[in-house]
Amino acid sequence: MANTYKVLGQVSPAATTLTTLYTVPSATSTVCSTLVVCNRGSMTSVRVAVRPAGASISNEHYIVYDPIINSNDTLFLTLGISLAATDVVSVYSDSTNISFSLFGQEIA
Helix, strand or coil, X not given: CCEEEEEEEEECCCCCCCEEEXXXXXXXXXXXXXXXXXXXXXXXXXXXXXXXXXXXXXXXXXXXXXXXXXXXXXXXXXXEEEECCCCEEEEEECCXXXXXXXXXXXXX
């Protein structure tokens, strides 16, 4: 098995829009190590969900739900989440001033 450490995804989503940050490729597993949420503007809230096999969003998928990120602040989340092929990490914010960066390891 080949292990690849990498930036899994980076996105600055439109406000109030659930957006895909990362989808695990087929025949691959992934360990998500760190999620960085950077607020480039005024105070806002964010959401992060893990959708197994790309399922439609549901309440049980959320791992972060509406914490307040202060103006010009950054939130670092150490995760250690294991994902299977086709699992999806989705993000959401009330503002267009949020950047999400996910780091980890793909195992193929």
